[in-house]
Amino acid sequence: MLADQWKDIVTAPAFDEHTVVAPGIRKNSQNGRGANCGAEDILSNGSLIFVPEGTAAFVFSQAGIEQVITAPGGFEYRDGQASVFDEQDRRGKGIGKILLDEAAERVGFSGMSADEKRVAFVNLHEIRGLRFGTRGPLAYNDLFYGTDLEIYAYGSFSVQVSNPELLVRNFLPANVFSYSLDDPKSRTQLLAEFLHSFISAVNALSASYRISQLPSQTSAIAAQIISEDDNAGTWETRFGLKLVSVAVENIEFSEQSRELVRQFSEKKMGVRAYEGVSQQAANVAAQQMIAEGVRDNGLGDGGGMLFGMNLASALNPQNASAAAAAAPAPEADTGRSLDEQIETLRKLKDLLDAGILSQEEFDVKKREVLGL
Template sequence: MGLIKAATSMIGGGLADQWVEVIEPDRLSDTTVLTKGVKVRKDSKRGANKKGTADVLTDGTVVHVYPNMMMLLVDGGKIIDYTAEEGYYTIENNSAPSMLNGSLKEAISETFDRFKYGGVTPQKQQIFYINLQEIKGIRFGTASPLNYFDNFYNAELFLRAHGTYSIKITDPILFYKNAIPHDRTQVEIQDINEQYLAEFLTALQTSINQMSADGERISYVPSKSMALSKYMSQILDDEWRELRGMEIVSVAVASISYTDDSMKLINMRNQGAMLGDPGIREGYVQGAVAEGIKNAGSNPNGATNGFMGVNLGMNAAGGFINQASQNNQAQMQQQAQQAKDSWTCGECGQENQGKFCSNCGSPKPTTTAASIKMKCAACHAVVDLANGVPKFCPECGQPFQAIPLDE
């Protein structure tokens, strides 16, 4: 039993005018991965052939294969023949399998050899169509946060990812044998996606960890969909291709959200980086002061108390500034005093600070005030003014008023 490609010249009007039965795909949608072929007769709606024996394909039945589909001729649960080339085919019980691969790789014939029908007169004959188009819009979301070590923040952050991914069936025979429940004749991707989604999320965690190891910033993850697809392909494609005959085509990350703790850490790090800029820091301080004055005006305890608080805060800040200024001034005075106390050695010319020359050991020269003597106007006692003018006469105790010695 096999397929023979029908001559297109025979296709004129309705197909039922040329052949006894015509097989067409049943329900198809963008998410359909497998559907059963149903018989169509002239002047009848699509559906099962009520006049013939159920699940028996008569000799000469025509099968219509559309683009981006693979048709499987199944007999007793075993695959008898297949084709991935669009067109019309006639079922002939005495024909050998045609095995028309179409755009699929030649390696699919090896899969057919592993699962082909070995036997005898068929008992249950069915046509199945497998969708070879890219199955898009498969949603995913992380139920629990994924850990991500970011070298920029030097911290372990946690994120949640949401988006969609798409798959493509590359080995329909393997997919039919290992991924499709054999009691189903209509399968959508959602019907079989639970296990694959769990595997996908596991691979997503591995891929995101790999991006972290490669030094990617956590904020760049949404823009790295193509790189993420590549990571996912490296992790999942070999396994999915070998076990189920399908592979991942693309991954689109729609949104990345951080946990509250991670968000606080990111904001704190970003604020610290911004305040490192003097211009931004000055603007931040001025804005904070303006906000404080605004809040003081609406203080429920009275604007006066509010402004007092603002003044206290500003005075406290000013106190720090004044303290720093005083420290600066003291340091400058100390330097000035040191300059004042310096002297030059008369023996060798060395500039010194102490009592002896650091070069030759000569003592620092002493200076004596000139002796100036005046008389007290009250008692005419002679007083030496070398150490300064006294307020009171040391002899009579009266307020000192100096007069020349000759008076």
């Protein structure tokens, strides 16, 4: 009883990266001198509670949460056991009454106090580096590729306590004063809900973003998750725990999806390359085919090229062969059909080869036949 008369100085311990709640520690010595040997669950009047920046202090009594201190600074506790070292208690009761009342109360509990007071601190800083990863492939409906692709996603997210009292009442297990998000039980539940929300948020972006653009859309993903009415989007209203950020480190295709994207890219590149040169290539090919066809009918290289170029200029190179097969070619000024022109030129060429016509005479007749 006398040991518990000491006034206490309670402050927060050092938090690690993922600690959400930590029990208060009592300062029991200074420079190696002095010692407070009172019970850990007794808090005397006049004790001081030091609340560091970025934390909130909770005082728990037998009835649960007795007091919440969210502002940083030092606070004097007045709802504990009377202490002979507290001036207000001494003036109000006197030293003798304080000791006699406390001794009489403890006799009935085998020397124990009926009071129980504990102090715990909630971490209000952003809790970062909570890793997540998909155990199996996720389906991503990529409208750019027009198919469902399988992906694996890896990264981390961060949370922050926005309502410490709601966290203590709804998230913290009963009668627990130390809690970390490294705890497998809490981590498993949070990760399961986060992944459900992550999948939904990622697929909501499929109409606007290709799968390769997802890592640059982490802010949009986080906003989508927060705005959800289920899973991670409910953390703030359920637990007072707000999702702050999502960092997608890597998104990988499954082997099947990677092959689909590769095939698509190859075909797309081939189509674009063809689209860029198709008109020019078709024109050149048509002219060459026409020139070769005329040359094979006896007009020679020079005549075939001249005739081919002339005919190509009058026909649509894209369907020259079809047009020639479907309808007769336009007649020259002489009124002859294309077949007649070719037959006439063939005969003139025979006369030239036989020496009956000179080259000059042949050229004049050729121009007449072709209407040049």
